[in-house]
Amino acid sequence: MVEAESLQGELIALRKGRGAQDPALRNRVGPLLRRIAGISDDMLAAEVRHRLIDCLEMHIRRVPEDLRMAASAAFALDPATAHRFLERRFELAADRLQRESRTVRRWSDKAIAAMAEQMTIDVDDRPAQQARRGWYVDALSTLHRLDGPTVVSYERRRIVAVEAPLERFEMAISLPQPADPRTEPPLVTMDLLCGGVTERLEVVGSQYFRWYVELAEPLPVGGQVDVLARFVFPPGLRTPPYYVFVPHHPCRRFRTVIRFPPGVPPPGLRRLDGAPGQVLADDAPIGEPIGPNRLGELALGFDDLREGLAYGARWTPQPR
Template structure:
């Protein structure tokens, strides 16, 4: 049978693709200009194709895109010196991506203050660990929409919601990864559902703390606004970028008693901290963990109750979020 595209057999033994195959294919990819080579799509073998979800229908540009994104993401999990070794050898490092392999190895040796032979051994160690990560990734079922059509995805989102203020604020810190070259702007949005009986006067506003500037606001409805954010400089495929944005909406009494994040693109990690008024905390708070959109609006308390600490905070963490499902918390006064 097949699991996640890799062949397996009973008893745990694997057939078809081994970690050694992934290592061999990484060594093939690093030749010449590495991932920037014109013939890259011909040098990506079956093991890397499985690990990166590359199909026979993908054109050369998409093959490169999928490979770079997966190598960048998994390489970040290596120790810093091995990540440097792997990215330099493969041509992923911005300071070492223009030359051929021997030049990149010499650059790496200089960075490590070692001879080229030692640098090559460091690359071999990095490729072994990276191959294990790629192999594990290939064994997992692939999520649909892993590569966002609008050019970027969220690696981590940290949110802080202040409900102890008369006009609540939501501050987000995000690390994103570019899924295309020359990514120069983002489209961000916030929905703040409210009691329909309340007047239609105050709009959702936002300000950027760092990592970009808002160049356009689009008020889609009284409770939904989009913001166009220009980045400080265009991002290249696989490049990470951090930014922080602060939203405000309208008085707390107008709001509905929940806060959820519903990712419309790939999101790997979401953490949120909500601060309630410690003098008037809600009677009950519960987690929303991957419910279909709007399914939580029956306001029936869930079984996953949460405790509010003595300063009024509740903290939650989610990983490998599914697109279109909602994650967060709900409360009852």
């Protein structure tokens, strides 16, 4: 079990000096924080910084809103309060918050205590979740294209082994219920572009496709592999008014870009951040309103996903 007090001490030590912007950051990250952020000894300095900042920002978003700026300033994550000295960062944050710098320091202490407590819960719970299946998804990045004659999805999954040897894992996609249940189920094709080969495809009913992927070589415990795949959906498929990822294995990070036809975004776009699957068929306006950029691209990100819940976006269905 990870001690929250020890982790809190590592965070307090990290905020000193240049915080997360320290050129010698690798040497300033404590063992508990390295474990939680997924930092290994063989990583390049840029990857160490990237993973640490991702981890800090994710947990800062979970603390009470009035403490977030103080926490960001403490670790030198906010460009508006960036400075080489911690006390100066507190002063800059105090100016923005119209408070005294000692108040901002106190808020920083409270934020760090809350972050340490949450990190402790996460890291103590994570091995039990991961060990159930022998592997977990460290990162999933997707590009889902709705701007062409057929729907195409690209996925990159970073798989990490929890049990050895890990020789295979599964990837799955589900489709909406066909209008006529008597029709033959449409076939989704998957091309594995790197990282493994398709061992077999399992089709469950008319909606669920599961591919068993054999890795190029067995992974030891802690070993990881990036698998890149392309999914091509059948022409004329009735596209559902949502694109979501529902993890059935532990997943640490999910990033996606949904590309709509430029200039014609669907109405009612909303972000789904851990929503029950039932809301996908519900007309109620659930989730934060969002919109794509001028190219029709909608970028979304999620961290520490919960199994069985939906992450992504939904929109108002249009009449055919």
